[in-house]
Amino acid sequence: MPRHRQEATLDSLVTRVPTHGQTKGEHILETLQSFAQATPAGTLLPSERALADHFHVSRMTVRGAVDELESKGFARRVPGRGTFVNHPQLTHSETFRSFSDDMRLRGLEPGSVGYRASTRRATRSIAASLGVEVGAETLHIERVRTADGEPMALERTNVSLERFPGLRSQMSPDQSLYDIIQRIYNIRLESARQRVSIVRLSAPDAVKLAVAEGEPAFLVERTALDNMGRVVEFGRSLYRGDRYAIEMHVGTPGARPLS
Amino acid sequence: MPRHRQEATLDSLVTRVPTHGQTKGEHILETLQSFAQATPAGTLLPSERALADHFHVSRMTVRGAVDELESKGFARRVPGRGTFVNHPQLTHSETFRSFSDDMRLRGLEPGSVGYRASTRRATRSIAASLGVEVGAETLHIERVRTADGEPMALERTNVSLERFPGLRSQMSPDQSLYDIIQRIYNIRLESARQRVSIVRLSAPDAVKLAVAEGEPAFLVERTALDNMGRVVEFGRSLYRGDRYAIEMHVGTPGARPLS
DNA sequence: CGCCTCTTCTGGTCTAGTCCAGTATCTCGA
DNA sequence: TCGAGATACTGGACTAGACCAGAAGAGGCG
CATH class of the missing domain: 1.10.10.10 (Winged helix-like DNA-binding domain superfamily/Winged helix DNA-binding domain)
Known part of the structure; x- marks a missing residue:
């Protein structure tokens, strides 16, 4: 028919x-x-x-x-x-995206500048968030994430080096941390707890994001979990309040078909 | 066994x-x-x-x-x-909650002051958001939502009076709009598109929220849909940046069982 | 006492159907 | 020409089984 x-x-x-x-x-x-x-x-x-x-x-x-x-x-x-x-236009809340995927979905080209990685011993608060012992080796990564070349977010993240040995050498400044963890260690990051609040930028952070001191920004505190519910990453990111907006669809996804 | x-x-x-x-x-x-x-x-x-x-x-x-x-x-x-x-502790992103439910989940008592309702003809932008014709009768509600008696958010919302005739007299200042729509019209609000950005409060809005002018706030623009995908409500709410944080769980919900 | 194997339990995945309520199209008759 | 049925389709809900891998008690053996 x-x-x-x-x-x-x-x-x-x-x-x-x-x-x-x-x-x-x-x-x-x-x-x-x-x-x-x-x-x-x-x-x-x-x-x-x-x-x-x-x-x-x-x-x-x-x-x-x-x-x-x-x-x-x-x-x-x-x-x-x-x-x-259907083409999901908004960040549908059911799917958890990396910064890179998030930007690409918005039609912007993700990038990264000022990459700095260091090996650190877990402090008490980092250890608690990451589910490791105090003093355990962790990788701390800081970088400014850009969208179409312009600073969008200041990302600071912590990963356990005991769970991901050799991650530091595998990591590349421009790539999505989640992609690398998935490719190298075959671990899918598929959910996260996030808390989003508003802060005013300190002078050094404002410089990195190329805005004025005291400008408001989103503070995103994120704990990412793998499919077994184990903590993989704990990070705090600052998103420029003048450039970023959280778009989400809560509840049943629902763009109706054409006519 | x-x-x-x-x-x-x-x-x-x-x-x-x-x-x-x-x-x-x-x-x-x-x-x-x-x-x-x-x-x-x-x-x-x-x-x-x-x-x-x-x-x-x-x-x-x-x-x-x-x-x-x-x-x-x-x-x-x-x-x-x-x-x-499992007891979901965070606002799980799959469920869409009213302000009242949101506050109760945080252990705060929801309330409301400064309720003002007015019948308005839809402007072009409201009409487009609400899916009605320009000039159609709409109910505009403004109220300051409180948590434990302290201002938390300034809520402004628009509902079509053609779809919900008599809503104005059914509406009560302290109650959840969603509860009333569900009870009286038997329509479940079950999903919403939301866009969250940061704005600085204007002088009159700052007074209503009892904070200083220019303080940052979350601007939540929300289009709520019923189970058929029809727009039920379009609103803009300002949440105090110093009191409110968005907590969410994206992806598969995953609090692990005790040990 | 500790270890190792066996058995039984769990959820994960899949099959090959059934019946139902809507939707859309085709056809035939007024 | 146009409306009313008949019909062939769709997804929604459900059945009564199957086999698998992983978890964990139960026993036995060193």
């Missing part, structure tokens, strides 16, 4: 080779997500039954993948009509 | 009468959630198989309910061990 709206064909779904150790559901999710990202919003995805045939899995497995796709904001289900491609 | 840790018994799960029109999964979710709220964190829930027997449903149905329970932060699954009761 002819469908009037733009519809994705099954052929256009490049069935990639499953990555090692992946479940079928994860494989389908990744395939659908990369498809959705390369497709205009509002496109009708193949039906769940068709996808099940295409991937040679049961419909429940497809539903699991589409559930996640929807919760990430890349799809929107409409009962009786189908599932539509 | 004896279990050493504190474990919930099936008898303690009060199998309430299913509310009209509810699915089995929703019923199980509600039962488990109210149970979790009345139980110390770390308690071991009955296994999925036992719950399936207890509720006379298949395990997949139980899993669906526990999935949601976990995503709301009330449970934490541990493979091989079981599912543990």
Whole structure:
């Protein structure tokens, strides 16, 4: 039966080779997500039954993948009509992004200046936040994160060197810490506790961010956890109040499909 | 087989009468959630198989309910061990709360002073945000929200009077707008787009919030949607930067069970 | 006493169906 | 021409099983 709206064909779904150790559901999710990202919003995805045939899995497995796709904001289900491609425009609160990904999502080019890394013994407060013992070796990284070349945030972060030996030499000034931890140690950072407050910038911090002393900024205190719930990183970042805004979608993701 | 840790018994799960029109999964979710709220964190829930027997449903149905329970932060699954009761401590980003609920969760008593409601014709920008026509009747509400009697936020909000006729007379200065809309019109506000930025307070706003002119504050611009994705409310609130902090958990909720 | 293996438990993933309520389109008759 | 059904579709909810890996008690053996 002819469908009037733009519809994705099954052929256009490049069935990639499953990555090692992946479940079928994860494989389908990744395939659908990369498809959705390369497709205009509002496109009708193949039906769940068709996808099940295409991937040679049961419909429940497809539903699991589409559930996640929807919760990430890349799809929107409409009962009786189908599932539509959606492009999440806001930082959907369910997904936790690195600075680099955050900037790219805003259409800005992430960068970094003034990178300084040092090995430090954990103080009591750092040890408590990081879940290590007082005096344990930690890597402290400070850098100014830029967006399109202009200072956006001053990032200070702490990672346990006992959990990530050799991280200091693997780390590169311009890259996302999360990407490196994921690539080298195969640990996915997938959730974080964050506390956002307002502070006025001290003179040295203001200089680094290229604004006047006393200007207000967001102080983001973040504890990032891996999929086992273990603390991976504890950091405090200062985001320029005149350039940065937190955009979020709380609750069910909900951009409606075109008409 | 004896279990050493504190474990919930099936008898303690009060199998309430299913509310009209509810699915089995929703019923199980509600039962488990109210149970979790009345139980110390770390308690071991009955296994999925036992719950399936207890509720006379298949395990997949139980899993669906526990999935949601976990995503709301009330449970934490541990493979091989079981599912543990969890009490979400931070504003979990998946749930969207009213000012009143937000304050109560922080252990503060919500209140309100300086309530002013007026009927206004929608300007172009309000009309666009609210999804009504220019000139349509809207209710504009301004009030200072207090926490333990002290000013916390200056709330300005707009609601369509065409969708909620008679809202003005139903509204009471001290109550949550969301509660009233839910009670009177049976519409659940379940998601919102929010944009949080930093502004310096103007002289009149500073007076209302009892702080000095020019002090920084959070500007929260919020568009609240109902379960159909229709705009219900559009508002701008100013939260005192010296009293308020945004606490959130992004990604998978993850307080680990006790040991 | 301590270690190691066996067994039983847990949640994680998946299958191959079922029935239902909406949506959209096609077709036929007034 | 236009509206009313019939029909073929969609996702939503659910069933009753399956197999797996990891966790943890239970016993036995050195």
